Amino acid sequence: MAVIRLLIFALALLLTAGAGLADSIEVREFDDPVKEERYKSLTASLRCPTCQNQAIDDSNAPVSGDMRDRVYEMLQDGRSDMEIRSHLVERFGDYVLYNPRLEGRTYLLWGLPAGLVVLGGVLVAWVVRARRNASARELSDEERARLDSLINRGRES
Template sequence: MRLLPAFLAVLMMLSGPAIAEVPEVYDFDTRAEEQRYQQLISELRCPKCQNQNIADSNAPISKDMRDEVYRMMQDGASNEQIVGALVDRFGEFVQYKPPVDNRTILLWAFPAIATIGGFLIVAGVVWRARKREDEPPLSAEDRARAEQILASQSDKADRR
């Protein structure tokens, strides 16, 4: 009987980490509002987790961002205003799809540039290969000179 309180104390200490974090519950007036919220939090990136959206992240900053999205939605902010406020606060990194502007045009254009460049390289290789096929064969004089060079090389190899 004297061990029972100690046993219960150890059991309580071990069960502490097993208590899961309760997910936040937000009240929405309509199903469309809830879907809008889900869409917004799935399109915003967690600044701490790098490549995880704030909907899936357990980081405290993601929870703060979800709370901010919910609060701004309740205040009547548009999607652009919500995303704009979070970009102002955390930087453009939080957007999975950065806007097309002077600073990001290369980011958006790079796949097309790389594809066109690859096609040009392949076309150049094919063009060179076809050009080589069209070259005339060696003249009799060039052929005799090449045979002479090869013969002198084979003589040197035989002497070794």
């Protein structure tokens, strides 16, 4: 009786492990190798909305599976990469793109790093120029007289 229970448990364990593997392996049929490459490129360049920073080709989240299915269907329908990306952005937002588009809302995102570099360069140039001017300035008559008195006081001691 114990042997039968052990066999049933082992069989149930194998069936659940096999079902889990079957869910994670997706087989896509492509009639054209170019479409297959486009599919791989698109799924690698789209971000999973659930997984934060993981591409949909590498994610096991259900939403990623749905997105992969949608990309496959749209490729089979003859849609362009731009149309597919636009459709997914429309549905999930700009977040699904690893490289956001350059548009009015993203100018700050794209321009801020360059602006900070330029601002830093201007600030460094201003500080260097101010120090040069400060060190090259001549002493006034009062400053020269005070310096001479300090030097003479040091000699008298």
